[in-house]
Amino acid sequence: MNDPTVERRQIGLTVNGQLIKRQVEVRLLLSDFLRHELGLTGTHVGCEHGVCGACTVLFDGEPARSCLLLAVQADGHAIETVESLADGESLHPLQRAFWEKHGLQCGYCTPGILMVLKAFLAENPTPTEAEVREAIAGNLCRCTGYQNIVEAALEAARLLRQEQ
Amino acid sequence: MPTRIFGQPIKRLEDPRLLTGRGRFVDDIDLPGQLHAAFLRSPHAHARIRAIDATVARAIEGVIAVWTYAEIGPCQRRMPLLIPHPNLTHPYTRFALARDEVNHVGEPIAMVIAESRYLAEDALEAITVEWEELSPVVDIETAVQPGTPLVHEELGTNVAAHYVGIVGNPDQAFSSATHVFHERLLIERSASMPIEPRAVLATWDDPAGVLRVWDTTQAPIVIRNALAALFELAPTQVHVVAPDVGGGFGGKIMVYPEEVLVPYAALVLRRPVKWSEDRIEHFVGTNHERLQIHEAEIAVDGEGRILGVRDRFLHDTGAYTPYGIIVPIITACQLPGPYKVPNYHVEFRAVYSNTVPVSPYRGAGRPHACFVMERLLDRVADELGLDRAEVRRRNFIQPHEFPYDVGLIFQDGAPTRYDSGNYPAMLDRLLQEMDYHRLVTEELPRLRAQGRHLGVGIACYVEGTGIGPYEGAHVRVEPTGHVYVATGMPQQGQAHRTVLAQVVAEELQVPLDTVQVIEGDTAHFEFGSGTYASRSAVVAGSAVALAVRRVREQGLRLAAEELEVAVDDLVVEDGRVFVRGTPERGFTWAQLAQLANPLRYAYAGDLAVRPRPWSGPTLPPGRQPALEATDYYSPPHATWASGAVGAVVEVDPATGMLHVRRLWVVHDCGTVINPTVVEGQIHGGVAQGIGGSFYERLHYDENGQLLNASFMDFLIPTAMEIPRIEVAHLETPSPLNPLGVKGVGEAGAIPIPALVASAVEDALRPYGVRVKRMPLSPDELLRLLHPEA
Numbered sequence: 035m036n037d038p039t040v041e042r043r044q045i046g047l048t049v050n051g052q053l054i055k056r057q058v059e060v061r062l063l064l065s066d067f068l069r070h071e072l073g074l075t076g077t078h079v080g081c082e083h084g085v086c087g088a089c090t091v092l093f094d095g096e097p098a099r100s101c102l103l104l105a106v107q108a109d110g111h112a113i114e115t116v117e118s119l120a121d122g123e124s125l126h127p128l129q130r131a132f133w134e135k136h137g138l139q140c141g142y143c144t145p146g147i148l149m150v151l152k153a154f155l156a157e158n159p160t161p162t163e164a165e166v167r168e169a170i171a172g173n174l175c176r177c178t179g180y181q182n183i184v185e186a187a188l189e190a191a192r193l194l195r196q197e198q
Numbered sequence: 199m200p201t202r203i204f205g206q207p208i209k210r211l212e213d214p215r216l217l218t219g220r221g222r223f224v225d226d227i228d229l230p231g232q233l234h235a236a237f238l239r240s241p242h243a244h245a246r247i248r249a250i251d252a253t254v255a256r257a258i259e260g261v262i263a264v265w266t267y268a269e270i271g272p273c274q275r276r277m278p279l280l281i282p283h284p285n286l287t288h289p290y291t292r293f294a295l296a297r298d299e300v301n302h303v304g305e306p307i308a309m310v311i312a313e314s315r316y317l318a319e320d321a322l323e324a325i326t327v328e329w330e331e332l333s334p335v336v337d338i339e340t341a342v343q344p345g346t347p348l349v350h351e352e353l354g355t356n357v358a359a360h361y362v363g364i365v366g367n368p369d370q371a372f373s374s375a376t377h378v379f380h381e382r383l384l385i386e387r388s389a390s391m392p393i394e395p396r397a398v399l400a401t402w403d404d405p406a407g408v409l410r411v412w413d414t415t416q417a418p419i420v421i422r423n424a425l426a427a428l429f430e431l432a433p434t435q436v437h438v439v440a441p442d443v444g445g446g447f448g449g450k451i452m453v454y455p456e457e458v459l460v461p462y463a464a465l466v467l468r469r470p471v472k473w474s475e476d477r478i479e480h481f482v483g484t485n486h487e488r489l490q491i492h493e494a495e496i497a498v499d500g501e502g503r504i505l506g507v508r509d510r511f512l513h514d515t516g517a518y519t520p521y522g523i524i525v526p527i528i529t530a531c532q533l534p535g536p537y538k539v540p541n542y543h544v545e546f547r548a549v550y551s552n553t554v555p556v557s558p559y560r561g562a563g564r565p566h567a568c569f570v571m572e573r574l575l576d577r578v579a580d581e582l583g584l585d586r587a588e589v590r591r592r593n594f595i596q597p598h599e600f601p602y603d604v605g606l607i608f609q610d611g612a613p614t615r616y617d618s619g620n621y622p623a624m625l626d627r628l629l630q631e632m633d634y635h636r637l638v639t640e641e642l643p644r645l646r647a648q649g650r651h652l653g654v655g656i657a658c659y660v661e662g663t664g665i666g667p668y669e670g671a672h673v674r675v676e677p678t679g680h681v682y683v684a685t686g687m688p689q690q691g692q693a694h695r696t697v698l699a700q701v702v703a704e705e706l707q708v709p710l711d712t713v714q715v716i717e718g719d720t721a722h723f724e725f726g727s728g729t730y731a732s733r734s735a736v737v738a739g740s741a742v743a744l745a746v747r748r749v750r751e752q753g754l755r756l757a758a759e760e761l762e763v764a765v766d767d768l769v770v771e772d773g774r775v776f777v778r779g780t781p782e783r784g785f786t787w788a789q790l791a792q793l794a795n796p797l798r799y800a801y802a803g804d805l806a807v808r809p810r811p812w813s814g815p816t817l818p819p820g821r822q823p824a825l826e827a828t829d830y831y832s833p834p835h836a837t838w839a840s841g842a843v844g845a846v847v848e849v850d851p852a853t854g855m856l857h858v859r860r861l862w863v864v865h866d867c868g869t870v871i872n873p874t875v876v877e878g879q880i881h882g883g884v885a886q887g888i889g890g891s892f893y894e895r896l897h898y899d900e901n902g903q904l905l906n907a908s909f910m911d912f913l914i915p916t917a918m919e920i921p922r923i924e925v926a927h928l929e930t931p932s933p934l935n936p937l938g939v940k941g942v943g944e945a946g947a948i949p950i951p952a953l954v955a956s957a958v959e960d961a962l963r964p965y966g967v968r969v970k971r972m973p974l975s976p977d978e979l980l981r982l983l984h985p986e987a
Contacts, residue, residue, distance in 0.1 A: 061316065075226035076219015078444070080393040081477040085909035088393055116219035129217040133209055136874045139882065140691025141216030142223065142394045142444030167917040174909065176393050176445045177691045179881030179946075180917035 087173030137186030139177035243902020281522035304482025365605035366541035371506030375497030394444020417728025487559035506541035528563035653961025663941025664736025679788030686726025688718025732941025854976030883946020
């Protein structure tokens with residue numbers, strides 16, 4: 035039975051540190067799996083062709099477009115979504131910085147940008163403004179003109195360095 | 199001293215939820231037993247439907263229904279004409295599913311409802327349609343020529359509306375002018391493009407007898423009332439919520455086919471039905487804007503003072519006119535901008551084409567108007583050898599000349615009357631921020647001497663904001679001390695909750711986080727229109743101010759009565775009402791709310807029950823058991839925000855690339871409620887303006903196919919393309935409303951095409967280039983630089 039409209043497969047993966055085992059249709063997108071099977075609706079879908087970046091999650095620590103992946107491709111891998119950032123009521127430095135600097139308006143692109151920046155700031159804890167702009171150049175925001183996102187990213191880098 | 203909350207750069211109340219992934223957008227909501235809808239859309243720009251065969255699709259397991267026009271019951275009516283206008287003599291709206299003819303690529307022709315979105319899309323592929331292709335009308339200049347094929351045969355014309363507005367005596371002004379300059383100017387088609395596409399979820403709540411709808415709309419009350427009328431339900435039987443909405447920018451205000459068909463499916467099938475637009479659908483299924491072609495001329499005296507302006511333009515309205523002719527009317531009324539134009543002739547034709555319909559996108563006709571007027575003034579400056587700033591200064595409406603009548607009727611049916619402003623100060627501030635003189639006389643010449651192609655531009659604009667008809671608000675102080683605020687306006691990222699809470703917290707002197715603002719939910723507020731036209735802070739903000747002031751009055755009166763003092767002896771501070779000079783004699787707002795209500799509820803309230811000081815009914819006439827008020831604000835006419843922008847740009851003549859090096863905005867939106875929010879609005883508008891100046895253009899080919907219907911090909915600027923934006927505020931309060939505020943939502947988007955044109959032209963002065971269209975592109979710049987090639 036190779037009909038992708040009906041073929042299902044067992045997958046096992048880690049999502050935000052939790053082990054998940056599910057039967058999924060082989061054609062199910064990772065974004066749809068996270069949002070509608072696991073209820074992790076913080077990951078948003080803006081274009082479904084891998085350009086806008088709203089659906090970005092961390093795939094084994096690396097930013098990846100969950101709309102361009104199938105859920106079955108995540109079998110055996112670790113996924114992190116925006117829901118993993120805060121520790122209970124305590125916001126992650128990235129989230130605090132975005133709040134402080136008005137780095138979001140409608141909030142739709144925000145989760146993808148936060149996940150990109152989480153990986154980026156781990157790699158480059160002391161970025162310049164130009165480096166931040168390049169890091170988020172794969173994420174479209176229609177509300178902010180990016181300026182306060184850039185400010186927030188630089189502020190988050192500062193907060194993260196303080197916490198070290 | 200009272201705490202200042204109004205006017206402060208307060209962090210948004212909305213953010214913690216959105217930052218932690220706990221926002222609730224329509225597609226985030228899944229209901230048990232939910233079905234999924236998908237739409238078959240026309241691949242042709244203009245065609246007749248001969249037959250639709252859905253037999254195979256209907257037989258797919260998991261497919262619940264496939265509907266064409268024949269199956270949609272009450273939705274067979276034509277979609278509404280939302281805003282009629284006397285000059286719209288040939289309106290035309292669509293059917294929710296095409297009946298016998300399609301008029302643009304993307305027009306919905308069949309609806310599939312299935313157990314999953316994946317199955318629904320499988321079924322779309324199994325539907326076959328027999329087409330008879332008709333001649334598409336794409337180019338609007340051809341469309342108005344005699345003998346051209348018609349978009350709508352039965353109208354007998356492609357001209358939906360013809361409008362003429364005349365102020366003064368333009369012909370006389372032109373015949374007596376020292377100079378007359380003519381320009382042909384073009385603004386291309388674009389679209390709002392919020393990052394969240396549209397979505398609708400509907401369910402019939404049978405025990406309650408209520409149709410519940412979650413919709414990404416900018417106007418939930420409009421949708422609620424439309425659905426009630428269409429389905430013959432009582433308005434209270436339809437509950438529409440616009441929850442978190444991921445950007446709107448105009449495109450989400452409409453009554454779209456999906457917004458009636460999805461609720462209808464939920465009614466018929468008695469199961470929840472969800473539809474989420476994908477991006478490709480959004481490109482061809484959600485309204486566009488912008489395309490206009492202007493033939494404009496300006497008459498000036500020897501000093502560059504404007505004697506008159508004449509403008510004739512074609513406005514592409516797309517295939518239908520569901521939103522009337524709001525966009526070109528705004529263009530016509532706002533074209534004079536902040537300048538005195540004593541004699542003005544404006545004339546447009548709104549023209550049908552076989553393309554996606556046109557309705558407002560941030561700016562709504564204003565970027566076009568500003569582009570035309572500012573291009574004309576740049577031309578005057580260059581022809582007369584004057585500085586571009588000086589020409590503007592010579593023509594400004596002066597601060598003592600307000601209120602100033604342009605002489606035309608604005609989009610809201612009220613006069614185009616500027617209420618207040620200080621345009622000379624605005625320009626002076628801009629030039630000061632830019633260090634204009636040094637820039638023009640020292641820095642640019644020095645950099646140009648190195649062979650770089652740098653240019654400076656400026657542009658000025660006005661924006662009619664905060665139009666009617668009205669909005670309302672309900673404010674109530676709860677016995678817990680919370681303050682409940684409800685309005686009819688939904689948000690799409692504009693921080694309504696924060697700024698409306700600031701208005702309330704300022705009046706009652708309560709902590710911001712005790713104020714609960716509920717918006718976009720018809721169960722909480724039922725009168726009003728929606729979020730558009732830069733009107734929320736002005737119209738809903740004023741309604742909230744009026745309502746909370748009444749609540750404050752009630753609280754003061756009650757406290758005065760209880761304390762046996764005069765109202766004038768009381769002060770409101772620190773969340774309490776107390777006697778001036780003796781803070782211990784007073785009440786918290788929670789206590790006042792408890793005092794107002796003769797009932798004591800379990801756990802509620804810390805006031806001891808005391809004997810009533812009056813006899814008769816527990817609640818005597820004139821007293822209500824709550825501190826609460828509903829009020830409405832209806833502006834007499836628009837309030838006019840204004841601004842001046844400047845930029846330094848650089849053109850790479852080898853590649854045709856444009857780089858915006860510096861960008862300044864001086865903005866006056868009256869009294870500012872929250873400067874952080876205002877700046878954010880300006881940044882976002884400017885970014886869309888830059889998109890519309892160099893990146894974003896919807897390309898239709900001659901067959902009416904949209905060639906760049908994806909984010910791969912339609913280029914929204916990224917953080918790499920948008921420069922740092924330097925914003926300065928002027929505050930000229932509006933005399934029209936209780937807060938003195940003016941709108942800011944669209945401001946940034948308006949002047950940027952005019953600004954970029956001005957700066958690019960300056961950068962390319964050695965080539966004698968004139969910029970006559972927007973957006974530019976590398977190709978277009980190379981064409982301008984090498985016209986012979």
